[in-house]
Amino acid sequence: MKKVILGLAFVANMLPAFSQKYFTKEGTVSFHSHTNMEKIEAVNNKATSVVDFATGAMEWGVLIKAFRFEKALMQEHFNENYMESSKYPKATFKGKIENITEVKIDKDGTYPVMLKGNLDIHGVSKPVTAKGTIIVKGGKISGSSKIRVLLANYKIDIPSLVKDNIAKEVDIEITADYLAFK
Amino acid sequence: MKKIIYIVIILGILGAGFGYYHYNRPVSSLSGSSADISLTPNDLLTAFESNETEANGKYLDKVIQVSGQVSKVEVSAGKTSVYLKTSNEMSSVICEMEDGFDPAMASTGTNITIKGKCTGYLMDVVLVQAVVVK
Numbered sequence: 001m002k003k004v005i006l007g008l009a010f011v012a013n014m015l016p017a018f019s020q021k022y023f024t025k026e027g028t029v030s031f032h033s034h035t036n037m038e039k040i041e042a043v044n045n046k047a048t049s050v051v052d053f054a055t056g057a058m059e060w061g062v063l064i065k066a067f068r069f070e071k072a073l074m075q076e077h078f079n080e081n082y083m084e085s086s087k088y089p090k091a092t093f094k095g096k097i098e099n100i101t102e103v104k105i106d107k108d109g110t111y112p113v114m115l116k117g118n119l120d121i122h123g124v125s126k127p128v129t130a131k132g133t134i135i136v137k138g139g140k141i142s143g144s145s146k147i148r149v150l151l152a153n154y155k156i157d158i159p160s161l162v163k164d165n166i167a168k169e170v171d172i173e174i175t176a177d178y179l180a181f182k
Numbered sequence: 183m184k185k186i187i188y189i190v191i192i193l194g195i196l197g198a199g200f201g202y203y204h205y206n207r208p209v210s211s212l213s214g215s216s217a218d219i220s221l222t223p224n225d226l227l228t229a230f231e232s233n234e235t236e237a238n239g240k241y242l243d244k245v246i247q248v249s250g251q252v253s254k255v256e257v258s259a260g261k262t263s264v265y266l267k268t269s270n271e272m273s274s275v276i277c278e279m280e281d282g283f284d285p286a287m288a289s290t291g292t293n294i295t296i297k298g299k300c301t302g303y304l305m306d307v308v309l310v311q312a313v314v315v316k
Contacts, residue, residue, distance in 0.1 A: 071206060
């Protein structure tokens with residue numbers, strides 16, 4: 001009997017190690033393009049992300065058509081001319097947190113992380129690395145990162161007529177409040 | 183001759199005014215437009231789960247009206263999202279409501295009819311700029 005209880009206690013101890021998957025469906029992805037001519041900003045609050053804190057595997061997904069712009073015209077141009085969102089409806093990141101062993105999700109703290117993986121935008125997949133932060137506070141886990149993207153790398157053509165209005169490099173910011181996967 | 187100059191000036195001003203208005207025009211609300219397609223949250227999700235490419239061709243950018251049970255109401259960063267239940271426990275139809283939506287208008291467990299613009303499928307089907315029909 002004692003053995004069984006000990007055995008159960010052992011298994012119970014092991015469980016957290018198996019269920020370290022966290023996710024969100026309410027992640028935020030935003031980007032800015034600032035030139036002297038024009039300030040362009042867009043936000044998407046419907047990004048999904050899954051992280052396995054046991055292995056460091058991380059995935060992000062975002063629907064291009066769910067980005068919100070202040071001006072309708074910018075939103076239309078973004079979707080129709082630049083991102084061709086009917087042809088390529090989503091952008092994804094698949095990769096991992098390289099230094100996952102340094103992140104202790106059962107201990108409050110701010111953990112700097114290195115992300116490495118493939119960023120898929122506009123039907124073009126490119127390897128990327130980025131710095132990020134995982135914050136653990138009172139059992140809640142959140143994450144953020146910033147990635148600079150060169151539009152030309154993703155075959156996003158800006159017509160020469162408006163090339164002064166749109167930055168060649170765009171900063172993409174991502175944030176997420178993660179929930180435990182049940 | 184003077185008359186023609188005046189007309190040209192007035193047309194110029196109108197044109198510039200229209201251009202400026204067009205450039206600054208905000209994203210328009212869906213409340214006035216009627217839905218292109220009406221179906222259940224389950225049928226919408228199943229369409230994307232079984233053939234995403236085909237469903238994208240059929241539903242992207244369309245105003246879709248869905249009636250179903252509210253499984254969750256989520257407020258984050260000032261935006262309200264109403265989750266509609268499907269037979270798949272992991273996936274829903276998520277309706278991101280338009281700005282200014284009162285979260286009290288939707289409560290978990292009740293039935294609701296919502297229309298919104300379809301943006302595609304990740305883990306769920308996402309409708310944006312959504313408004314309550316009833």
